Amino acid sequence: MTILVTGGAGFIGSNFVLDWLKTSDEPVVNLDALTYAGNLENLASLQHDPRHVFVKGDICDRALIDQLLATHQPRALVHFAAESHVDRSIHGPGAFMRTNIEGTFTLLEAARGYWSALPAEAKAAFRFHHVSTDEVYGxxxxxxPPFAESNPYEPNSPYSASKAASDHLVRAWHHTYGLPVVTTNCSNNYGPYHFPEKLIPLMIVNALAGKPLPVYGDGQQIRDWLYVTDHCAGIRAVLAGGRLGETYNIGGWNEKANIDIVKTVCALLDELRPDPAGPYSRLITYVTDRPGHDRRYAIDARKIERELGWRPAETFDTGIRKTVQWYLANADWVSQVQSGAYRDWVAKQYD
Structure with a gap:
């Protein structure tokens, strides 16, 4: 028994792989293109673990996907691989169309060919789990009220539009071809191994460096925050017991304004790594809001709790403390991901 994971060197994907192998002996074949957000350092603890097979490759490469399915005969495909940063999608939407739409299409077609040829028992057990976002709802x-699974799709950025398109493809392959799919739409994740261009790690890293903490607009954009290992547990629950063709929203029940997140991070750093120059909140700097910035997201996660018994284990207070402590303890990881290209990107976006 094996599962195939795409994007398993990224933030959520690597946390899922690590979490999976902590709770199961079932091997993982991990396919990742190692673009800017994919980092094998996330998986360093698995370097000599025979249960983890890493393959560098592109989800748009149909021949490679076919080869992996034929060789490893996975019982499930868990699809994380995606371009996921809204700001990057505004500056360069083409990569999002290719990875998120064409890549998902390629995986669906490869999975359909593989699944169709399986023996009856294996065919009945196979799952294609598509990991998506609450941003598709607008x-x-x-x-x-918070987003429910029945909300209409109203994406407002190139990123969310590309994810909405991929969700629709997954639904269509189930209804047209019978492919056994499940989809999960999560709220904003945070936690270890988060690439430091996203809000929480960017604030931690910039604060420790004495750099400005850029906050878009008035900072009152509201998001629901989900600790990444809670998300991993929710995915495992849906993969194991979710109804075929269904969508499950996975949320943290933690609606917070961006400015409140930044102030919380500053307060934790004041406690855990005080700066002689003064409170970290002195570094907060308001910058021009980004185009099409959604004002509020919130997830209604009652369906997954009702059907599968999942609820987040972390509150925001416990999760954000664990996150700040992790970044303080892993300065080497941060320095390794802060390449010249990353610094150029931050300068382009926030200067």
Whole structure:
């Protein structure tokens, strides 16, 4: 028994692989193209673990996908691989169309060919698990109820539009071809191994370096925050027991404004790594808001709790403390991912 994971060297994917091998002896074949956000350092603890087979490759490479399926005969494909940063999608949408739409199409077609030829028992057991985002639902007003699985899709950025398209492809391959799929739409993840261009790690890294902490607009954009290992547990629950063709929202029940997140990070750093120059909040700098910035996301995660018994184990207070402590303890990891290209990107986006 084996599972095939795409994007397993990225933030959520690597946490999933590490978490999977902590809780299971079932091997993982891990396919990742190692673009800017894919980092094998995330998986250093598995370097000599025979349960982890890493393959560098592109999800748009149909021949490679076919070869991996034929060789390893996985019982499930868990699809994380995606371009996922909204700001990057605004500056360069083409990569998002290719990876998120064409790549998902390639995986679906390869999985369909593989699944169709399986013996009856293996065919019934196979799953294609597509990992998506709450951003496909668009933006909420302050008084709107959280996103449910029945909400219409209203993507507002090239990133969310490409993920919405991939969700629709997965649904269509189930209804047209019978491919046994499940989809999960998660809220904002945070935790270890998060590439430091996203909000929380960027604030930690910049604060420790004495750099400005850039906050878009008025900082009142609201997100639901989900600790990454809680997300991994939710994926495992859906993979094991989710109904075929269904979508499950995975959320943290933690709606927070961006500025409050930044101030919380500053307060934790004041406690854990005080700066002689003064409180880290002195570094907060408001910058021009990005185009099409959604105002509020919130996830209604009652369906997954009702059907599968999943709820997040971490509160935001416990999760954000663990996250800040991890970054303080892993300065070498941070320095390794901060390549010249990464610094150029941050300068381009926030200067």
């Amino acid at each position: 933006s909420l007003k302050p008084s709107d």
